[in-house]
Structure formats: structure tokens, C-alpha cells
Amino acid sequence: MSLAGHPSPPIFKQGPTPLVRLLVLVSVCLAMLVADLKFRYLEVVRQALSVATWPLQMAAAAPADFVRNAAVYFGTLVEVQKDNAALRGRELEAAQRLLRFEQLEEENRRLRGLLDMGPAVAAKSIAAEILYDAPDPFDLKVILNRGSQHGVEAGMAVVNEQGMIGQVTRVYPVQAEVTLLTDKDQAVPVQVARNGLRGVLAGAGQGRLELRFTLSGADVRVGDRLVTSGLDGLFLAGLPVADVVSVDRDAQTFAVIVCEPVAGVERTTQVRLLGRAEPPPPRPAPEPEPEPRKGLKG
Amino acid sequence: MQPTHRSSRILLPAKTWFAYLSLLVALALSYIPTGLTPGVPDWVALVLAFWSIREPLRVGMGAGFLFGVLVDIGHGAAMGQHALAYVVLCYLATSVSRRVLWFPPTQQALQMFPLLLLTQVIMVVVRLVAGAEFPGWWYFLSSLTSAALWVPLNYLLLLPQYQPVDRDDNRPI
Numbered sequence: 265m266s267l268a269g270h271p272s273p274p275i276f277k278q279g280p281t282p283l284v285r286l287l288v289l290v291s292v293c294l295a296m297l298v299a300d301l302k303f304r305y306l307e308v309v310r311q312a313l314s315v316a317t318w319p320l321q322m323a324a325a326a327p328a329d330f331v332r333n334a335a336v337y338f339g340t341l342v343e344v345q346k347d348n349a350a351l352r353g354r355e356l357e358a359a360q361r362l363l364r365f366e367q368l369e370e371e372n373r374r375l376r377g378l379l380d381m382g383p384a385v386a387a388k389s390i391a392a393e394i395l396y397d398a399p400d401p402f403d404l405k406v407i408l409n410r411g412s413q414h415g416v417e418a419g420m421a422v423v424n425e426q427g428m429i430g431q432v433t434r435v436y437p438v439q440a441e442v443t444l445l446t447d448k449d450q451a452v453p454v455q456v457a458r459n460g461l462r463g464v465l466a467g468a469g470q471g472r473l474e475l476r477f478t479l480s481g482a483d484v485r486v487g488d489r490l491v492t493s494g495l496d497g498l499f500l501a502g503l504p505v506a507d508v509v510s511v512d513r514d515a516q517t518f519a520v521i522v523c524e525p526v527a528g529v530e531r532t533t534q535v536r537l538l539g540r541a542e543p544p545p546p547r548p549a550p551e552p553e554p555e556p557r558k559g560l561k562g
Numbered sequence: 563m564q565p566t567h568r569s570s571r572i573l574l575p576a577k578t579w580f581a582y583l584s585l586l587v588a589l590a591l592s593y594i595p596t597g598l599t600p601g602v603p604d605w606v607a608l609v610l611a612f613w614s615i616r617e618p619l620r621v622g623m624g625a626g627f628l629f630g631v632l633v634d635i636g637h638g639a640a641m642g643q644h645a646l647a648y649v650v651l652c653y654l655a656t657s658v659s660r661r662v663l664w665f666p667p668t669q670q671a672l673q674m675f676p677l678l679l680l681t682q683v684i685m686v687v688v689r690l691v692a693g694a695e696f697p698g699w700w701y702f703l704s705s706l707t708s709a710a711l712w713v714p715l716n717y718l719l720l721l722p723q724y725q726p727v728d729r730d731d732n733r734p735i
Contacts, residue, residue, distance in 0.1 A: 282623070282653060289627050289649040296631075296642030301692045306641045313635050317593075320586070321636055324593035397597035399637040401701055402694035407595070434638065441638055448695055469695055 307434075314436055328396065386541040387500055390414060392422075394533050395439070404447040404467070404530070406430070410537065411438040419498040420539035427504035427526035428452070428492065432537065440537075444529050445505070446471050454505050455493040459483055462493050465506060465523065471530065473506050475521035480513040484521055500538055573723040578620050580722055581613045585621070585629055593636045600700035603708040606633055607681050610648055611674060612712075612719055614655035615662055626652035640692065647684040651677055671712035678705035 280288075299305040376384065390410055398405035410416050412435045420432045422442050431450060434441040443450045446467045454465045454475070461482060468474040478484060488508040494501030506523035513519045588605035596602045606629050613621035630645030637644070654677055662670050682705050690696065 282656060285623050286649065286653045289623050290646060293627070293630075293642040293646035293649060297640055297646065297688060297692070300641035310635055310641060313631070317589075317632055317636050320590045321593045324590050325595055328595045396595040399595065399597070400639040401598055401697040402639070402689040405638065448693070 310434075311436075318437070325395075385494070385500060388415070388539045388541040390416060390420075390537040392416075392440075392535050392537055394442075394535060398441060403449070404444040405433070406442050406444065408432075408440045408442055408535070408537075409438070411436050411440050413437055416440045416537060417539055420537045421492070421499045421503060422535050422537055423503055424527050424532045424535050426528070427506075428499075429525070429527045429529045429532060429535065431498075442535075445473060445525050446529055451476075452499070452505055453493045453495045454490040456484060457489040457491045457504075458485075462495065463490075465490060468522070471525070472509075473523040473525060475508070475523055476518070478519055478521055480517065480519040482519065484508060484511055484519065486511055489526075490523060498540070500540065503538070573720065574725065576617050576620070576723055578617075581617060581621050582625075584609050584719055585613070585625065589629060589632055589636070592633055600698075601703040601707045603711050604678065604681070604704055605708075606630075606644075607648060607651055607678055608708045608711060608715060609719070610652055611655045611677060612715060614652045615659040615670075616719075618656040618659050621652075622656055623649045623652045640689065643685050643688050646688060647681040650684060651681045654680070667713045667716045670716070671709050674712050675705060675709035678708045681705070 279285075296306065372384070392408040392410040392414075395407045395409050398407055408416070408422075416432060416435050418432055418435050421428055422430045422432060428445065430442045430444040430447075431452070432440050433443040444467075445452065445465075446469070448467050448469060451464050451466045453462070455462045461478075461484065463475045463478045465473050466476050475484070475490065486508055489504060490506045490508065492499040492501055492503040492505055504526045506525050508521060509524050510522045511519055512521075585606065588609040591605040610621065610626050610629060613625075626648035627645050630643075630648035631641065633639070633644040633648075634641050655674075658673070658677075662673050665673065679702065682702055686697070686701070
């Protein structure tokens with residue numbers, strides 16, 4: 265570095281050696297990975313930078329849009345007519361139910377008033393279309409054509425006409441990312457429709473779901489319908505989610521309960537996003553025992 | 563047999579703006595929503611490796627990091643996943659550049675394949691450690707298609723350097 269006390273001349277100076285640069289950048293990357301995967305600290309950075317990459321993404325999506333529209337254009341007339349007939353039939357059927365639904369809702373409101381229960385949670389609903397699978401092959405995610413500009417919020421439930429298919433996990437200005445129910449990291453608070461038993465449903469891979477942490481003595485039978493319980497303060501209660509396919513009680517403390525999603529989770533295009541119109545009331549502060557917390561504060 | 567230096571054709575100096583423009587085009591290509599189709603080449607890794615070998619002083623680990631982060635954002639992947647893989651790729655590509663350039667493009671492609679495969683292996687390991695599911699062996703098909711594209715890409719990206727400023731039939735370039 266120095267010869268006889270003199271610093272080396274700057275002719276061949278090239279900054280730190282490649283190995284040092286590699287180690288610095290690799291440790292920066294590892295720090296980013298931990299911050300993102302473990303603590304979700306980098307969502308702000310992601311949102312800010314996604315604005316910069318937006319024009320490129322739009323340009324890149326154009327050919328895919330073209331192919332999709334071309335496929336629609338060349339769909340035969342016969343198919344469309346058949347679809348139309350089927351839809352008309354279903355509309356008639358739905359109209360009868362809707363008539364009764366309005367009457368029941370009115371009745372429900374009056375009864376809730378009589379019982380002094382407060383109004384049922386108002387729902388907010390947005391129609392959307394699934395554009396494509398997210399390019400990240402490690403997660404089961406899809407991209408929707410509606411984003412924060414259309415009022416989409418992270419946490420909304422995504423349903424199709426049969427039941428729930430997933431949850432909005434990341435919102436961009438005009439797109440949103442949905443994690444499907446069958447993803448390993450996706451959990452939904454559910455209850456058994458038959459008896460109101462609560463549990464947590466999580467993805468188990470291969471298009472299956474698993475009802476976790478349910479004691480082996482619990483009253484769950486094959487064929488039970490699981491619906492959202494609404495306990496997380498995000499989902500509306502009562503959305504159909506899954507059916508129980510098998511119950512294995514002799515495993516351990518907890519029964520191994522395998523379920524299958526009600527809706528075709530990985531093959532659907534038209535969806536609706538359901539959320540609460542107003543945020544849930546804040547959790548009441550745990551007043552009775554403030555003693556053990558004092559040590560932490562000081 | 564002693565390999566001969568096939569790139570002995572005298573090229574014009576590479577332009578830095580062209581290198582970064584090609585990286586941007588590769589980024590746009592990587593944003594094309596192909597869903598989970600296996601074997602879609604990793605355009606950004608390919609172009610990064612190319613310039614790390616050709617111009618190690620202009621495109622290197624810094625560019626790898628920057629474009630890795632941009633790919634992470636566009637793909638909705640974990641932040642730093644592609645960045646980490648691309649930084650390692652650029653480092654290795656830079657360190658083998660003196661040797662690789664002695665070979666004709668087809669043999670260069672053979673030498674690039676392990677590097678591109680390693681890039682994918684790094685990403686899989688990172689995500690598996692974080693608790694994701696294994697995406698299946700088809701995932702690694704991508705580095706094979708990328709390596710196969712090395713030869714046409716080599717020609718395409720060197721095209722501006724083949725063009726002489728003023729044409730002269732008596733001059734070798």
C-alpha cells in the first residue's frame with residue numbers, strides 16, 4: 265500500500281477489490297432478504313420503486329393483453345350463445361333468491377334492532393379480473409386488474425361465485441396481488457358451518473388445505489363445510505371456503521384434517537373483492553393486569 | 563488443441579449507454595407476464611453475464627445489484643433474491659471473462675450454463691430457507707434455454723461494435 269511512508273500513486277486505483285465489493289453487496293442483499301421476508305420492512309421501498317418500473321411493466325404487459333384479447337375475439341359465436349343461454353337460466357334462478365334475500369335482509373335488520381345487537385357489518389365489493397399468474401414461481405399468487413385507485417385494500421377477501429379463492433396481499437396503483445388459499449403461507453380463520461367450531465385453515469400444497477390446531481376430539485366430520493368466521497376483522501363472516509375431505513384422529517394431540525377448497529382456486533378468471541366498508545372497532549385495551557408490563561416499559 | 567482467439571476481429575469500443583439500454587430491454591422482456599411457464603429464459607441474467615464478460619470495468623456487480631432489485635420488484639419476489647443471485651453471477655462472470663473470451667460463442671455458451679444454473683440454485687436456496695415450497699425441477703429448464711440463447715445474443719449485442727464509423731474497404735474493420 266505504501267512505499268517508504270509514501271501513499272501509492274493513484275494511477276492504478278480501482279476502488280475496492282472485486283472480492284470486497286462482492287462481500288459488501290452480498291451482505292446488503294442478505295440484509296434486504298431478512299428485512300423483507302422476516303419483518304416486511306421493505307414494503308415502502310417496494311411501492312416507491314414500483315412506480316419507477318411501472319411504464320416498463322405496462323409496455324411488457326401489452327403483448328400478453330393482445331394474446332388474451334385475440335383469444336376472446338376468436339371464441340366462436342356458438343360458444344357465446346351457449347354461455348348466454350346458461351347465464352340467462354342462472355340469472356332467473358338467482359332473481360328469485362334475490363327477491364327473498366332483500367326481504368330477509370330487511371327482516372334481519374329489524375330483528376337485530378329488537379335484540380339491540382347493532383347493524384351487521386357493511387360490505388364493500390369490487391369486481392375484478394385475474395390477469396395472470398405472478399411470475400414468482402415460489403408462491404401461489406395471481407395478479408388482478410384492479411388496484412388502490414379502484415379502492416382495493418390489502419387484506420380483502422377474493423371470491424368467485426362458489427366461494428373464497430384467496431386474499432389480497434399487496435396493492436399496486438392499478439393492480440393487486442392475491443395470495444391463493446392453497447399457498448403455504450396463507451391462513452384463514454374459519455368455522456365449521458354445522459356447529460360453529462372455530463379453527464385456522466392453512467394451505468398445504470398440491471391444491472389442498474389443512475385445518476390446523478384442532479384437537480383430535482373435536483367434532484369435525486368428513487363433508488363438513490368450512491366458512492370464514494370473520495374473527496380476524498378483515499373477512500366478512502360466512503363466506504364458503506372449503507370442505508373437509510379426510511380426518512385423521514390418531515396422529516397426535518391435533519387431528520390432521522385435510523380440506524379441499526370449494527371454489528376452483530387455481531382456475532378462475534372473474535372474481536369479486538369483498539372487504540369491510542369501515543374498519544373493525546379497535547381492540548379493547550387489556551386493563552385488568554397491567555403489572556407484568558411495567559418491567560418492560562422501564 | 564490450442565484454442566484460438568476467435569474475437570480477434572477488431573471491434574469498435576463498446577458504448578456504455580448501449581450496454582445499459584440492452585439491460586433495460588432485458589428488464590422489460592423479463593416483465594412480460596408468462597405466468598408459470600417453465601423454460602422462460604432469464605433475460606436480465608443473460609445480458610448481465612454478457613456485459614460482465616465483455617466489459618467488466620463498466621458493467622459489474624453494481625449493475626447486477628440494481629437490476630436484481632428491479633426484477634424483484636417487478637416479479638413480486640422477495641427483495642434481494644434476484645439481486646443476490648445476479649451479484650454473484652456478475653462476480654463469477656467477471657472473473658472468468660479472460661478465459662471465456664478465448665472460445666467461440668458455442669463453447670462460451672457451454673461455459674455460461676453452470677453460471678446461469680448457479681444463479682437459479684441461489685434463488686431456490688434463498689426461498690427454501692425462507693420457507694417456500696420447491697417449485698419443481700422444471701424451474702431449472704430456464705438456465706438451459708438462457709444458455710442456448712447465448713450465441714444469437716452474442717451476435718445481436720456485438721452488432722453495434724461491428725459497424726465502422728466510415729466505411730473503407732482497405733481497412734480490416
